[in-house]
Amino acid sequence: MKSAAVKPAPWQEPAVTPDPQVDPLPEDAHPGPDVAHVASVGIPAAGMPAGGTGRRWLVTALTALAFVLGPLGALLVYGVASLALQSGSADMADFPFTDSQLLVMTIVDVGVGLVAVALLPFALRRAPESQVLEAGHDPGTPQLKEPTSALVVALVIGLMVAFSSAASLAWFIAVISISSRGIRKWLYWIPPVALISVMTSFFVFPVQTDIWQALMVGALSMAMTALPMVIGLLRWSRRRQIRALRSEAATAHREAQAVIRAEQARAEKTRAEERTRIAREMHDTLSHRLALISTYAGALDYRDDLDPETVRSTARLVQQTASTASAELRTVLDVLREDPTDTRPEPDLTQVDSLLAQVRATGVQVTNTVQRSGLEQLPDTTSRTLYRMVQEALTNAVKHAPGAPVDIKWGGTEDQVELTVTNPLTAPKGRAKAMGQSSGFGLIGLDERARALGGNVRTTTSQDAFRLEATVPCRN
Structure with missing residues (x-):
């Protein structure tokens, strides 16, 4: 049986209902x-x-x-x-x-x-x-x-x-x-x-x-x-x-x-930024190494005329690159855990020669033309950002055009550095692509890094070449 609603008399004050526009405070919130x-x-x-x-x-x-x-x-x-x-x-x-x-x-x-x-x-x-x-x-x-x-x-x-x-x-x-x-x-x-x-x-x-x-x-x-x-x-x-x-x-x-x-909006923004940082760090550290491993393995697969010594040398390169990738993964995980004892610096332009040597070891011809002096004296943030840009450009070249030559040019003024990386869109005959389609996250990460310093990244594609142009101010 339904209970009838009691209607107040004309002189009675209507019951006050809670305002639906005012939400109750959460249980863990201090009301002030x-x-x-x-x-x-x-x-x-x-x-x-x-x-x-x-x-x-x-x-x-x-x-x-x-x-x-x-x-x-x-x-x-x-x-x-x-x-x-x-x-x-x-x-x-x-x-x-x-x-x-x-x-x-x-x-x-x-x-x-x-x-x-x-x-x-x-x-x-x-x-x-x-x-x-x-x-x-x-x-x-x-x-x-x-x-x-x-x-x-x-x-x-x-x-x-x-x-x-x-x-x-x-x-x-x-x-x-x-x-x-x-x-x-x-x-x-x-x-x-x-x-x-x-x-x-x-x-x-x-x-x-x-x-x-x-x-x-x-x-x-x-x-x-x-x-x-x-x-x-x-x-x-x-x-x-x-x-x-x-x-x-x-x-x-x-x-x-x-x-x-x-506070909730700030927390959500912080979580989103942290997820972006994790994705960027994982991409920057692992993508390049995995591309090299894939290139080495692809060479062993497509080349049946290699002598035993070359095969062993290539296998050692695969093992060394995998070990380096594993070490870099541990470094990223340590950083994400905010380990205060981890003081290992991120790579910068002082290590770019080592990076180029690793890529050249895969059979890729890399031309590095420096038209600006003082690259070793750049601010830390600028140097690390430019290193990641070169690394990403080389990774993309190895992924999508293994064995194709890569041209790197450095220019700019005293206040900024201009980087240009050009590589063919297709690999030479007899070489297959090392990996599948790109996710595009690497280029997005480069653009975020450049914008954080007030710079920018531009990519263009012609009929037979891919071109990456970056401008980064010289500041932390």
Whole structure:
């Protein structure tokens, strides 16, 4: 059986639901001092449900209080007046009512008072706090979201006081509620209605009094109206402070979430950069060695006219290259583990001759033309970057055109180095490609290295040649 949803009464404040735009903080996130402070004083922050049950109980209690004390006070007043008439202590000239008239007045007074009490919950109806917070306005600024019907009903209750003293307590409570909303133009309606009610009561109950007594009654009535207004304004001031704390808590909550999201974004960026670095290091260290091994093995496969000594020499080269690749792999793994004891430097241009010798040992003719002096004195970062570029260019040449000649030229100015590597697209007849299609990661890594120093890498392909041109500034 489905349970029916309980619909709140017209005077009840709707339950405040959490703002879907405000995400809860993760369990491991610190909410910040502002949110913690608000939580310590028991004030719900944005995104936390503010209970409306207490307010419903308050409205019910105030209505019950007015229902009991209002008519009871009226009955007490008319009872005293009736006893005074019966005992003859009251002057009939001042109080010109008979017992039957007094009874009718009592019934009317209590009846009108009960109607006023029945209207009181509608005068106490308020806009939910969530509307003020979701509007995004200054929490101290009164909002026009308060139901105007509450003001109208309160003013009607004030006019009923002219006909019923039993409605006085309901009017007192309604004035507190209207004043506590902080809407200035609503406050302007209360004193005129109270004055009209007092003046009307003099005509409804024509008791013979002098002018001073009338003024005293009027002043007392206005004072009884001013008292609930002051109480209401004090409540509005307190509510304003609570709203300000809630607004600060919501701001702190959003800022904490922004910090968490920024940290997550930075962590994700760091992970992506680390993955890129790992891929680049693995490619730079292993791809070249594997290409050489493939070239040596390919020579043994395609050449059947080699003498035993040449075969043994080539096999030793394969073994040495594999050992070097294994050592470089261990070096990369040590670096990725951030081993502080590993101080082995990365290769730079001081080792480029050794690199060229390894490639020439595979039967590739490498021409190295240097048109710029001072390559050995370049900054460390520039030297390492240029070494990796030469290594990648030679690796690509060995992969895709084994045995084809490679031309390397060095140029540039004092502030930058220009590197050009050219090789044919196809291998000479009788030589097969050492490896399959390129992934392109090596050239991407070269471009990333060059851009990190403010340089660039360009590759062009003609009908029969591949050309790599790089410009790298001389700086760390």
